[in-house]
Amino acid sequence: MSKANPDGEGTECVREDCNSTMASNWYGKKGAKVCRACYGKLNQRRDSAAATTGSKRVSIESPIFEQPIVEPPLDAAAPIKKIVKIIGARLWDPSKALEPADLRVPLAEDEEELEYLIFGQFVRPDLKDSYGFLSTRWLTAEHLVEHIGLGLLQTAIKEWESGLAARRSAKLEELVEAAAAEREEVGEGRGAAAAAGSGGEEV
Numbered sequence: 001m002s003k004a005n006p007d008g009e010g011t012e013c014v015r016e017d018c019n020s021t022m023a024s025n026w027y028g029k030k031g032a033k034v035c036r037a038c039y040g041k042l043n044q045r046r047d048s049a050a051a052t053t054g055s056k057r058v059s060i061e062s063p064i065f066e067q068p069i070v071e072p073p074l075d076a077a078a079p080i081k082k083i084v085k086i087i088g089a090r091l092w093d094p095s096k097a098l099e100p101a102d103l104r105v106p107l108a109e110d111e112e113e114l115e116y117l118i119f120g121q122f123v124r125p126d127l128k129d130s131y132g133f134l135s136t137r138w139l140t141a142e143h144l145v146e147h148i149g150l151g152l153l154q155t156a157i158k159e160w161e162s163g164l165a166a167r168r169s170a171k172l173e174e175l176v177e178a179a180a181a182e183r184e185e186v187g188e189g190r191g192a193a194a195a196a197g198s199g200g201e202e203v
């Protein structure tokens with residue numbers, strides 16, 4: 001959603017060559033407001049700017065795995081019928097970013113959209129009598145309410161959240177134990193080295 005410059009409707013972004021008077025968010029001091037796009041560009045690292053202009057070619061293996069659209073379009077458009085398992089939740093999809101600058105700004109609250117990663121049963125409207133098929137997708141809370149119903153969605157979310165809390169504390173415990181074991185090993189190593197050292201002196 002676009003907002004007018006808080007310095008006054010019709011007031012332009014203060015960055016040179018930018019005539020924006022509307023933006024999804026505004027940054028900076030009163031009287032010197034910068035639009036979201038320009039703010040993102042200001043925060044862009046200089047080397048990545050160089051990489052995009054091609055003045056310096058850098059090949060980096062991306063650690064991000066984009067979700068490819070592998071399903072046929074009619075399958076991809078099929079609504080959900082049943083949640084089998086909730087896998088995750090997010091407020092924003094970074095693949096919505098059109099340029100690096102979009103990733104360099106804090107997310108504006110009105111850009112947030114709650115989505116759940118769902119493994120579930122999907123049924124194509126043109127094949128209503130069939131069982132449908134199982135798939136894994138990010139779906140908005142609104143889509144889920146519309147097709148699953150608020151009650152079933154709430155139950156599924158509660159189940160997932162308590163399972164997740166248990167998983168998180170189990171993982172944290174595991175990490176704490178691993179760190180403690182590592183400290184012990186380092187300590188033992190030092191002790192052994194000291195013993196070997198003193199042994200050497202005796203000779």
Ligand SMILES: [Zn+2]
Binds near residue numbers: 019020034
């Ligand atoms: Zn601007």
